[in-house]
Amino acid sequence: MIAxxxxxxxxxxxxxxxxxxxxxLRPQTPSRAFARAAIGLLIAGLVLGAGAYQIAHAQGFxxxxxxxxxxxxxxxxxxxxxxxxxxxxxxxxxxxxxxPLLVFVxxxxxxxxxxxxxxxxxxxxxxxxxxxxxxxxxxxxxxxLAVAGLTVLVLQAGRHAQxxxxxxxxxxxxxxxxxxxxxxxxxxxxxxxxxxxxxxVSFVARAGEAAPWAIYGELILVGLLAVAAFAGGGRxxxxxxxxxxxxxxxARMLSRRRWLTGAMATASFLIVxxxxxxxxxxxxxxxxPAQPVQPDAQGLVRIDVNAVKDGKLYxxxxxxxxxxxxxxxxxxxxxxxxxxxxVVYDACMICGDDGYIQVGNEIICIACNVRIFVPSxxxxxGCNPIPLDHTVEGxxxxxxxxxxxxxxxxxxxVVEIEVTDPVTGKRLxxxxxxxxxxxxxRMFYFEGRESYDRFKKAPEEFAxxxxxxxxxxxxxxxx
Amino acid sequence: MFFRILRQSFFEGRxxxxxxxxxxxxxxxxxxxxxxxxxxVGDKMAREMKSYGANIRVVPKSETVALEVGGIDYNPxxxxxxxxxxxxxxxxxxxxxxxxxxxxxxxRTSVEAEGRAGQAVPLIGTYFDKSLPLPDDDTYRTGxxxxxxxxxxEGAWPDDEKPEEVLLGRSLARALNLAPGATLRVQGTEGGxxxxxxxxxxxxxxxxxxxxxxxxALAQRLTGLSGRVQAVEVSALTVPENDxxxxxxxxxxxxxxxxxxVWYCTAYVSAIAHQIEEAxxxxxxxxxxxxxxxxxAIIGKIQLLMLVVTLAAFVSAAMGVSSLMNAxxxxxxxxxxxxxxxxxxxxxxxxxxxxxxxxxxxIGGLIGCVAxxxxxxxxxxxxxxxxxxxxxxxxxVVVFLSAATALAGSIIPSRAIARLxxxxxxxxxx
Numbered sequence: 011m012i013a014x015x016x017x018x019x020x021x022x023x024x025x026x027x028x029x030x031x032x033x034x035l036r037p038q039t040p041s042r043a044f045a046r047a048a049i050g051l052l053i054a055g056l057v058l059g060a061g062a063y064q065i066a067h068a069q070g071f072x073x074x075x076x077x078x079x080x081x082x083x084x085x086x087x088x089x090x091x092x093x094x095x096x097x098x099x100x101x102x103x104x105x106x107x108x109x110p111l112l113v114f115v116x117x118x119x120x121x122x123x124x125x126x127x128x129x130x131x132x133x134x135x136x137x138x139x140x141x142x143x144x145x146x147x148x149x150x151x152x153x154x155l156a157v158a159g160l161t162v163l164v165l166q167a168g169r170h171a172q173x174x175x176x177x178x179x180x181x182x183x184x185x186x187x188x189x190x191x192x193x194x195x196x197x198x199x200x201x202x203x204x205x206x207x208x209x210x211v212s213f214v215a216r217a218g219e220a221a222p223w224a225i226y227g228e229l230i231l232v233g234l235l236a237v238a239a240f241a242g243g244g245r246x247x248x249x250x251x252x253x254x255x256x257x258x259x260x261a262r263m264l265s266r267r268r269w270l271t272g273a274m275a276t277a278s279f280l281i282v283x284x285x286x287x288x289x290x291x292x293x294x295x296x297x298x299p300a301q302p303v304q305p306d307a308q309g310l311v312r313i314d315v316n317a318v319k320d321g322k323l324y325x326x327x328x329x330x331x332x333x334x335x336x337x338x339x340x341x342x343x344x345x346x347x348x349x350x351x352x353v354v355y356d357a358c359m360i361c362g363d364d365g366y367i368q369v370g371n372e373i374i375c376i377a378c379n380v381r382i383f384v385p386s387x388x389x390x391x392g393c394n395p396i397p398l399d400h401t402v403e404g405x406x407x408x409x410x411x412x413x414x415x416x417x418x419x420x421x422x423x424v425v426e427i428e429v430t431d432p433v434t435g436k437r438l439x440x441x442x443x444x445x446x447x448x449x450x451x452r453m454f455y456f457e458g459r460e461s462y463d464r465f466k467k468a469p470e471e472f473a474x475x476x477x478x479x480x481x482x483x484x485x486x487x488x489x
Numbered sequence: 490m491f492f493r494i495l496r497q498s499f500f501e502g503r504x505x506x507x508x509x510x511x512x513x514x515x516x517x518x519x520x521x522x523x524x525x526x527x528x529x530v531g532d533k534m535a536r537e538m539k540s541y542g543a544n545i546r547v548v549p550k551s552e553t554v555a556l557e558v559g560g561i562d563y564n565p566x567x568x569x570x571x572x573x574x575x576x577x578x579x580x581x582x583x584x585x586x587x588x589x590x591x592x593x594x595x596x597r598t599s600v601e602a603e604g605r606a607g608q609a610v611p612l613i614g615t616y617f618d619k620s621l622p623l624p625d626d627d628t629y630r631t632g633x634x635x636x637x638x639x640x641x642x643e644g645a646w647p648d649d650e651k652p653e654e655v656l657l658g659r660s661l662a663r664a665l666n667l668a669p670g671a672t673l674r675v676q677g678t679e680g681g682x683x684x685x686x687x688x689x690x691x692x693x694x695x696x697x698x699x700x701x702x703x704x705x706a707l708a709q710r711l712t713g714l715s716g717r718v719q720a721v722e723v724s725a726l727t728v729p730e731n732d733x734x735x736x737x738x739x740x741x742x743x744x745x746x747x748x749x750x751v752w753y754c755t756a757y758v759s760a761i762a763h764q765i766e767e768a769x770x771x772x773x774x775x776x777x778x779x780x781x782x783x784x785x786a787i788i789g790k791i792q793l794l795m796l797v798v799t800l801a802a803f804v805s806a807a808m809g810v811s812s813l814m815n816a817x818x819x820x821x822x823x824x825x826x827x828x829x830x831x832x833x834x835x836x837x838x839x840x841x842x843x844x845x846x847x848x849x850x851x852i853g854g855l856i857g858c859v860a861x862x863x864x865x866x867x868x869x870x871x872x873x874x875x876x877x878x879x880x881x882x883x884x885x886v887v888v889f890l891s892a893a894t895a896l897a898g899s900i901i902p903s904r905a906i907a908r909l910x911x912x913x914x915x916x917x918x919x
Contacts, residue, residue: 140531386587
């Protein structure tokens with residue numbers, strides 16, 4: 011339910027603000043025609059965007075279409091920024107031309123984004139009317155009302171505070187064109203239209219991380235605009251002498267206060283919905299803490315069967331010599347009387363190292379939400395956790411640290427530890443080492459370029475004849 | 490000020506308002522009853538689709554060939570084509586093998602039992618808890634104890650390796666007057682009379698209550714179909730169905746390569762069924778959805794009818810409200826004229842009348858909710874034989890619809906407000 015509401019806010023929040031402000035800043039003379047053109051183009055843009063997604067998705071070029079849309083959005087937003095600057099120089103003509111175009115392109119972009127976001131959600135699990143369907147439709151209805159309300163409020167506020175309105179529009183265009191640039195760039199990289207460079211990838215990654223938060227800033231700007239337009243002011247120092255005028259002033263004040271309350275309530279509602287989703291509802295379940303293990307002098311980890319046979323999931327973590335944190339867990343596959351302990355890495359061949367959690371009696375893969383059949387834990391295949399070599403003797407499970415180390419590549423988490431430069435023997439901190447090199451799945455860290463180059467030339471000489479680590483792409487291997 | 494006017498004007502013309510609220514309440518009663526029934530079944534269906542376990546039925550491909558003409562099945566291969574018992578381990582060898590909790594083959598036949606001469610008694614052969622060695626697990630055991638955990642027995646389960654031990658359905662046991670430990674002689678299509686020892690009585694609520702449930706080997710011997718099974722029921726751990734799996738269920742060809750990979754590598758019941766079809770030659774695997782196939786199918790078919798009835802109730806109630814509203818406005822024309830003369834904007838007067846309509850609609854809707862819930866319970870008892878759980882989500886929906894009904898009914902009459910001229914109405918010319 012909340013997902014649909016949040017999708018609507020993300021997709022249509024910016025266009026609501028843009029549409030309201032473009033209408034508020036419209037030129038004086040052909041005011042009516044301008045408003046009609048802008049609203050007509052808004053509807054045309056929404057229809058075009060939604061239709062474009064359906065067609066592009068069916069034909070299999072959704073990615074190219076998305077890139078095109080964001081490129082167009084980027085261009086028009088840049089034009090609109092120039093037009094806004096020209097408008098402050100008392101030349102409104104450019105804005106008269108670009109304003110409706112901006113509304114059109116951004117509407118198409120919004121509808122496209124929304125159509126894509128909801129494509130992999132289903133309104134209802136069943137074909138018969140049910141609670142979930144009603145809740146989802148309510149969310150869509152509420153979202154539509156909130157977005158429409160936002161447009162009207164911004165329009166009204168923008169008319170009262172034109173200068174602030176222009177600044178808010180400029181700030182929003184900068185933020186949204188940043189998002190569009192990053193998305194378009196990512197699309198071009200994916201389509202191999204431009205070359206992949208570190209700087210480009212880094213920009214796309216950073217912008218991609220920031221993009222979902224842009225809407226918060228935009229809603230706060232709307233709040234500030236409403237304050238600038240409706241708060242304070244209006245009250246003249248000396249109350250008008252005549253009763254009629256006094257009442258008129260009071261009526262105006264009342265109406266301003268109502269608009270302010272309305273704007274604040276709408277913006278707060280949208281922000282609270284977004285926060286609820288981002289900070290609570292969409293968070294993945296978290297893993298239970300892992301108990302750290304240290305191998306003994308023979309390089310073995312020993313765990314007593316009696317300590318882990320009560321059917322709970324016992325999670326452990328081992329830190330390898332290069333800082334990889336290898337998680338594994340033990341669980342009794344049968345009942346307490348017949349202890350058969352499954353010993354597995356806390357990672358899946360398909361889904362990666364998100365791990366498994368226990369809810370009630372069920373073991374769940376966090377990444378794909380599949381329930382794991384507990385008696386099958388310890389067998390390879392499907393979404394089962396990857397089996398870990400071990401021996402059981404006299405009620406004690408023995409795991410070799412070397413076997414844990416072999417599975418280090420299944421896990422991406424690296425912790426900060428002290429390591430040794432294999433060439434010079436100097437001690438250094440792994441995450442702060444200036445050079446690193448991967449050999450047979452093991453990471454080696456170096457204090458400088460010289461030792462790095464020497465190692466790269468003849469790794470065997472320094473690393474010795476070590477066995478390679480397992481890679482997930484190799485699939486399961488019996489050793 | 491607006492609320493003060495509204496409060497005062499609300500108690501004007503009470504009789505007419507009660508009439509309007511009753512009209513709305515009648516429509517709301519109907520809508521609530523339909524909504525309650527539909528949402529109850531819909532929720533059950535959604536729960537089934539979103540559960541983390543499902544059963545899959547595997548049958549020979551020829552069984553699913555549709556040759557029904559006028560409701561009669563002309564498929565010549567119906568019940569004559571079989572799966573090979575040796576293929577069963579293949580089902581536990583698919584990509585999602587670890588998600589398959591258990592499987593149970595079935596072979597249905599009929600025998601003649603002593604004490605019931607001339608009347609065929611159904612006999613179902615299956616696994617109870619049979620050892621089924623797999624390539625990677627030679628201690629694997631499976632059967633109906635794993636797939637049909639809801640089967641309740643009185644006595645003991647038969648041993649799969651002793652083909653004279655059977656379960657007796659409770660109704661059949663009553664008819665034959667047999668208790669656990671008794672012996673029953675039957676005559677199959679092959680071989681001579683065979684004595685069977687009843688180890689327990691079975692209650693399932695299904696066809697098994699009237700049948701003998703025997704180890705598969707016995708059923709095969711009695712019918713001469715050694716190594717054959719008719720159907721296999723597979724119990725699997727799955728993830729809830731979603732849009733992707735719905736599309737895959739309709740047509741896997743329509744998925745893009747990436748979508749196909751995601752679907753294939755996710756434990757949707759449809760993906761598991763698809764992999765079983767790939768593994769077992771000549772088999773067709775379909776998920777079993779009890780509610781979707783039963784009540785869901787009924788409601789699904791009459792859903793359009795419900796929508797039309799709802800719409801008709803909505804329109805007729807709105808028309809009723811409309812005529813009442815018309816009379817109200819005519820009656821209060823002088824009041825409207827006075828408000829206009831005092832400088833009220835037309836929209837402000839509209840708000841008073843529409844506000845009244847919304848309040849009337851909400852009251853009518855609440856009354857309708859109570860009445861409609863009672864009605865749906867009665868219908869549920871008569872049609873499905875059980876009370877319907879009250880979906881609380883229906884209350885806001887019905888109240889909203891009722892307010893919308895009253896509002897829709899008031900919009901046309903309230904347009905007359907704009908046409909009233911203060912000077913005319915205050916002068917008494919109209």
